[in-house]
Amino acid sequence: MTYMDEIAEIIGCLPPMKQYLMSHPRFWMKLFMGPNVPYVYRLVGPHAWDGAEQAIWTVPERVKKPLKNRQCRTRKHKKRGTTDEYFRYATQKVIATNISILFCSGLLLYCSATATLPPAHLFPLL
Structure with a gap:
């Protein structure tokens, strides 16, 4: 894909991704996370x-x-393989990453705080 983008930049047909991010965020998501098609x-x-x-x-439809050879009974409102599904997957990955970072930083903070405490034998119980 890097090669195609380099050729497109030389020709002058590389899509302006920053412009699409600001003006059409859903279309930008489709371009960024969807399949790389010649269109x-x-x-x-x-x-x-x-x-x-x-x-x-x-493209997904x-x-x-x-490729669909038979109709299965599925919910009518559910569209599999669309950008929304990939966005949901990406969102779950971001949430899981943030929770992992939070957990690790909390664990690091806890371990560093207990390492700085003086030994227990210096403070006998009354």
């Missing part, structure tokens, strides 16, 4: 295509539809 390089630059954004939004 990404048709958003801006020479030979830009007006339908590129819509094509990027519909267009990929899953030919």
Whole structure:
């Protein structure tokens, strides 16, 4: 993917990710966490295509539809394989990381505090 981005930068069709982050955060998430499809390089630059954004939004449905050979009974509101599902997964990873950092820093603070206490035999019980 680095190679493709380098070529796109030379040609002038590399999508402005910072601009999408500020103006269209959901679309930025789709570009950042979704599959790398050629439509990404048709958003801006020479030979830009007006339908590129819509094509990027519909990639999961267009990929899953030919591969689906039977209909299973699932909840109608649930869409598997979409950006929202990946965002949920990424959010869980961030929360787990933060909890781990909090736990480790608390453990470190506890261990360093007990190491600085004077030995118990210096303070006999009354």
